[in-house]
Amino acid sequence: MSKSIETQTVDLPTGEIKSVEQLNKRIEVLERKSAREKKARNLAEDQLERYSLEIYQTNQSLKNALVFSTKKKSELEYLGKASIGVASELPLNEMIGNMVELTCQYCSAEYGFYFVTENGVGVDGKLDKAWSKDNGWLGNSELQKLVNSNLPLNEPDVLESWLVSSVCDLKSQPLKRFGWIFYMNFALSDGKIGWLAFLSKMDQVDEDIFPVLATARDHLISGIRRRLTDVRILKRNIQLQDSVNSLENAKRQLIQSEKMASLGQLAAGIAHEINNPMAFIRSNMEVLKEYLQDYKSLHDKLKSELEIHKNLDLSYFNTLSKKVDLGYIEEDSADLLISNIEGLNRVRDIVENLKSFSHTGDVKLVQVSLNQCVDAALQITGNVFKYEHQVENQLTDLCPLVLGNLGQLQQVFVNLFINAAYAMEGGGILNISHTEDNQRVIIHVRDNGSGMNEETIGKLFTPFFTTKPVGVGTGLGLSVSYAILEAHDAQVTVNTEIGSGTTFNLSFPVSI
Amino acid sequence: MKGIVFVKFNEFIDELCGDEFWDELLDEAKLPSEGIYTTVGTYDDQEFFSLIGLVVDKKNISAKDAQFAFGKWVFKELYEMASARAHDFKDVFEFLHGVQDFIHVEVKKLNPDSLLPEFEFLSETSNHLSFHYQSPRKLCFFCEGLVHGLAEHTGQQITVSQSECEHEGGQRCVLEIEKL
Numbered sequence: 001m002s003k004s005i006e007t008q009t010v011d012l013p014t015g016e017i018k019s020v021e022q023l024n025k026r027i028e029v030l031e032r033k034s035a036r037e038k039k040a041r042n043l044a045e046d047q048l049e050r051y052s053l054e055i056y057q058t059n060q061s062l063k064n065a066l067v068f069s070t071k072k073k074s075e076l077e078y079l080g081k082a083s084i085g086v087a088s089e090l091p092l093n094e095m096i097g098n099m100v101e102l103t104c105q106y107c108s109a110e111y112g113f114y115f116v117t118e119n120g121v122g123v124d125g126k127l128d129k130a131w132s133k134d135n136g137w138l139g140n141s142e143l144q145k146l147v148n149s150n151l152p153l154n155e156p157d158v159l160e161s162w163l164v165s166s167v168c169d170l171k172s173q174p175l176k177r178f179g180w181i182f183y184m185n186f187a188l189s190d191g192k193i194g195w196l197a198f199l200s201k202m203d204q205v206d207e208d209i210f211p212v213l214a215t216a217r218d219h220l221i222s223g224i225r226r227r228l229t230d231v232r233i234l235k236r237n238i239q240l241q242d243s244v245n246s247l248e249n250a251k252r253q254l255i256q257s258e259k260m261a262s263l264g265q266l267a268a269g270i271a272h273e274i275n276n277p278m279a280f281i282r283s284n285m286e287v288l289k290e291y292l293q294d295y296k297s298l299h300d301k302l303k304s305e306l307e308i309h310k311n312l313d314l315s316y317f318n319t320l321s322k323k324v325d326l327g328y329i330e331e332d333s334a335d336l337l338i339s340n341i342e343g344l345n346r347v348r349d350i351v352e353n354l355k356s357f358s359h360t361g362d363v364k365l366v367q368v369s370l371n372q373c374v375d376a377a378l379q380i381t382g383n384v385f386k387y388e389h390q391v392e393n394q395l396t397d398l399c400p401l402v403l404g405n406l407g408q409l410q411q412v413f414v415n416l417f418i419n420a421a422y423a424m425e426g427g428g429i430l431n432i433s434h435t436e437d438n439q440r441v442i443i444h445v446r447d448n449g450s451g452m453n454e455e456t457i458g459k460l461f462t463p464f465f466t467t468k469p470v471g472v473g474t475g476l477g478l479s480v481s482y483a484i485l486e487a488h489d490a491q492v493t494v495n496t497e498i499g500s501g502t503t504f505n506l507s508f509p510v511s512i
Numbered sequence: 513m514k515g516i517v518f519v520k521f522n523e524f525i526d527e528l529c530g531d532e533f534w535d536e537l538l539d540e541a542k543l544p545s546e547g548i549y550t551t552v553g554t555y556d557d558q559e560f561f562s563l564i565g566l567v568v569d570k571k572n573i574s575a576k577d578a579q580f581a582f583g584k585w586v587f588k589e590l591y592e593m594a595s596a597r598a599h600d601f602k603d604v605f606e607f608l609h610g611v612q613d614f615i616h617v618e619v620k621k622l623n624p625d626s627l628l629p630e631f632e633f634l635s636e637t638s639n640h641l642s643f644h645y646q647s648p649r650k651l652c653f654f655c656e657g658l659v660h661g662l663a664e665h666t667g668q669q670i671t672v673s674q675s676e677c678e679h680e681g682g683q684r685c686v687l688e689i690e691k692l
Contacts, residue, residue, distance in 0.1 A: 044550040
């Protein structure tokens with residue numbers, strides 16, 4: 001610090017009075033100082049008053065803010081609890097009962113009521129009961145009557161808002177015991193109306209509560225509507241599920257009927273397939289019967305010879321054997337038996353395939369061999385192709401397994417084969433092969449028949465569409481086949497050319 | 513500027529130069545407030561700078577010396593007025609931290625519109641403290657005086673200097689406090 005302020009001696013008139021001028025000057029200085037201090041004091045006092053006023057006003061505004069925020073807190077608590085209640089899964093009556101309790105407390109009402117009317121008559125809710133803060137829900141039919149007499153129960157339309165009125169007794173005279181009743185109603189199902197009513201002892205109604213009550217009313221009504229809608233949706237869902245079940249059932253029956261219809265078309269051919277082996281088995285059996293007679297006659301002669309001579313001469317035996325041609329009989333009998341067994345095996349196979357084809361079964365998908373499935377279908381339709389057509393089945397056990405229902409897939413192939421035979425009237429080649437692509441196996445069923453025009457292709461899978469004469473086809477074969485293939489997650493494409501033939505390509509996901 | 517500064521400056525001048533000198537200053541300064549100051553009022557900063565300027569002229573000292581002297585003198589006055597919490601500090605460095613963290617906070621509670629300087633502490637060892645004094649009023653010398661007044665109060669020997677000063681061409685004012 002280079003230099004400080006020097007202390008100055010004030011010329012106070014403590015000692016010798018230097019001059020009147022100096023004294024006057026001193027007096028003037030002190031007067032000005034005094035005047036400044038007086039003004040400063042006044043300023044400070046004014047400021048103090050302003051501060052006091054500000055403090056008072058701030059205090060008042062804080063008190064008001066506290067009252068306001070307490071009120072808002074109470075409103076928010078009421079609305080919050082009401083919303084939680086409305087959104088809860090409580091039964092409707094319980095939920096609305098809780099709403100009455102909350103509203104009664106929020107409005108400081110004496111009693112709260114909830115009841116349901118139908119044509120103006122109480123039928124449900126907390127009928128003949130009143131809720132009070134001290135006692136909860138208690139039976140009180142007198143109060144219920146009082147409330148009923150103050151509400152427009154016979155009005156068919158629901159109110160659009162809360163209504164408030166002074167309470168009158170049963171003779172419509174003003175009742176001093178209660179000051180006010182305020183109430184609202186809402187529509188329930190089947191023309192019923194729910195009522196919420198509150199009896200208040202207060203002399204004056206605080207109008208500020210009504211916007212809050214209006215919000216709570218909106219919440220409650222939307223909650224009730226949601227619940228009623230939920231119930232309707234639930235009923236509709238049950239109906240839809242029933243319809244789905246009926247449709248599933250009808251679909252199963254349709255598939256089975258169509259299967260039986262296909263079987264009907266094939267019945268003559270299948271009968272022929274069974275009759276053929278039966279015929280030659282019968283013929284063979286006739287021959288075997290004659291051979292048995294020959295054996296019996298030989299046996300009788302040998303027996304009598306032994307009874308007479310007690311021994312058997314070899315030359316005599318040879319003569320007898322030669323006479324009945326025993327060597328041929330033995331050789332032919334073996335052939336006939338083999339032929340019969342083969343014939344019976346053919347019949348057994350046909351019957352087994354028919355059994356698996358016609359079996360209703362369940363729709364459970366298991367690993368199946370498309371090769372076996374096609375073989376079985378060919379066996380059933382064998383007679384259709386026997387005389388004029390050639391069947392080239394190139395499927396082998398190398399064809400990948402798929403997830404499917406054997407009977408249903410057999411039905412698809414039977415349909416395709418019958419259609420192919422119909423398209424190759426007068427002869428042709430049915431070729432069945434497979435390719436694989438990206439975890440899918442594609443079965444190609446190709447015929448070199450008449451092919452299809454665009455109209456036929458467009459309606460190929462349409463139910464009841466058929467190109468066969470009346471009484472020959474049901475028109476359901478391919479539409480049912482399509483439904484079966486869809487259930488197997490299989491896709492169908494068709495290549496066709498008029499005069500050259502048609503190829504159905506069935507693509508199945510490979511079962512891993 | 514808060515009225516307390518003007519009232520204390522009045523007392524400072526009265527004590528050092530007498531009330532006639534203060535009367536003379538007011539007479540010449542022709543201030544809008546006419547020098548009628550109360551601790552609860554707020555007055556134009558320029559009145560303070562006018563009064564300081566007149567003291568400088570009349571006493572033939574620098575503005576730096578005038579501010580410093582007032583700062584050193586006024587510390588004990590302000591200290592007496594400060595809340596009890598401010599009396600807990602027994603060390604210059606601790607107190608300076610407390611100014612920022614506590615005393616100014618208390619001042620703001622009573623005078624929300626008051627414009628207070630800010631200290632940005634730059635470095636500190638046991639014997640040395642460096643801080644950036646930031647105030648649009650640029651009363652860094654007054655601040656130096658206050659720190660000296662503080663050291664007198666705590667009974668510590670210190671030096672206060674400025675490594676940078678806006679009044680001497682610097683970009684900012686940086687006060688360096690050294691304990692001896």
